[in-house]
Amino acid sequence: MTDAIERKKLLIVERKLEHNRGHHHTQISALSMLLPDHDTNFVAGESYDGFLGAAAGKLTARSVKLARLRSRLQYGNISQRLGAVFGALKSAHTLRLPISAFGAPLAGICRSLQLGSGDLVIVPTADLDTLESAVELTTIFADRAPRICLRFLNSELGDRNERIRSKRLRTILEKLPTSIFLFTESEELAAYFRENFDMPVEGGFYLPCSISVPTVSIAEINQGGRFRIGVFGEPRSEKGSQRLTGIISALAELAETGSAPPIDFVIQGSAADFRDGGVYAASQEFLKGERNVxxxxxxxxxxxxxxxxxxxxxxxxxxxxxxxxxxxxGSGVVQDAVAAHKPVIHTRGMSMMAFLSHGNGVAATTDREFAEAILRIAANPASFWQGTARAAAYFQDALAANPLLRVLNLSLHGRQQGS
Structure with a gap:
């Protein structure tokens, strides 16, 4: 009778969880809320500072490095294999490298928590190292292995070498254990994996990011003064940070010929990013706002x-x-914008269009098109209120229909039938 009422266990593995910044910590609370019938523990990175309480374990960067050397030895060309040999001898003084980045350490953590086949391991930010580790953990536990759910966020899967990445992925998929379930955040990424690797993956595994629920009313939007455009996160080339000044300059030119309201670009970055030599150095002329921008x-x-x-x-x-x-x-900022009822000016051809096609998004390609889109929203913010409300409602429905719940229910039902 005790077994029948014993609570199931959830172990969340987030190797990038170290400090109280970014989206990694929000995924733990979101998964705990999604699975309230589970007791939650988490595994963090080796530099985790304890801000969420005690972790069940920590994963080291060294083990990941050694496992990647092994993948070069196994799948690389001659020069890559030679480089991996020297790297292994220098780092580990042996060529007997770990089978995976952290499969064995994670199995030890699962044992200490007494996880079994009725329990659950979720990795919300998974890559190829994670997938290989999950396979090793499953091999160690055999028929007592917990169900393992991996969510992939990008197509590189943590390995920038396309040839080696494809070989690693295809090798795993040939004998993927039935207790491992694969997901992606965006539907577009899931379609890519299915089409190119015949991968059994479900898209639409979304989790709230920094803005967890819609909390902004229409009355709070644009209360007067400058119209504020947000550019969030660390500046990176793939986020188009280098072209931001071009967009601002194009907007300044358009603003001089029309009756645009004062527009304020609220841009996150370090002090060095805005100084000479920084990615936003050319925006210095707009710091004083002498041109209405x-x-x-x-x-x-x-x-x-x-x-x-x-x-x-x-x-x-x-x-x-x-x-x-x-x-x-996918982009966490898209989810934050939708949850916060904010219109989004985005690059044409982006993923997550299911979030941006409710009358809340404007697509652009050139700097001038981005500038025109900004002016369009600034001139009539009220015309986007209904669209942002529809997008927020869609997001809530998407969270409630998380494919994780459906897959887990099906797998649990299948196990019960087979027992």
Missing amino acids: FVSPQDNRISPEEFEQLFHSVDAVLLPYEPAIYSLQ
Whole structure:
């Protein structure tokens, strides 16, 4: 009788969880809320500072490095194999490298928590190292292995070498254990994996990011003064950071010929990013706002509470992302914008169009098109209110229909029938 009422266990593995910044910590609370009938523990990175409480274990970067050397030895060309030999001898003084990045250590953590076949391991930010580790863990546990759910966020899967990445993935998929379930965030990425690797993967595994629920009313949007455009996160090339000044300059030219309201670009970055030589150095001329267009630098090292407050303060969100990456990869900022009822100006050809096609998004390609889209929203913000409300409602429905729940119910039903 005790077994029948014993609570199931959930272990969340997030190797990038170290400090109280970014989206990694929000995934733990979101998964705990999604699976309230499970007791939750988590595994963090080796530099985890304890801000969420005690972790069930930590995963080291060294084990990942050694496992990647092994993949080069196994799948690389001659020069890559020779480099891996030298790297292994230098780092580990042996060629007997681990089978996976952290399969064995993770199995030890699962044993200490007494996880069994009725329990669950979820990796919300998974890659190839994770997938190989999950296979090793399953092999170690055999028929007592917990169900393992992996969510992939991008097509590179943590290995930039396309040839080796494909070989690693195809080798695993040939004998994928039935207790391992594969998901992606965006539907576009799931379609890519299915078409190119015949991968048994489900798309649409979304989790709330920094903005967990819609909390902004129409009355709070654009209360007067400058119209604020938010550019959030660390500046990176794939996020189109280098082209931001071009967009601002194009907007300044258009604003001189029309009756545009004052427009303020709220941009996250370090102090060095806005100085000479920095990615946003060319925006210095707009810091004083002499041309009716302003740039307001914001620290990119702020707490989640400060980030949420900053996000709510803008009137629209700008995403000039590179489609070479983001035509498949999802974006947490898209989810935050939808949850916060913010219109989104985004690159044409981005993924997650299911979130951006409710009258809440405007697509653009050139700098001038981005500038025109910003002016269009700034001129009539009210015309986007219904669209942002529809998008927020869609997001809530998508969260409630998480494919994880359906797959887990089916797998559990199948096990019960087979027992």
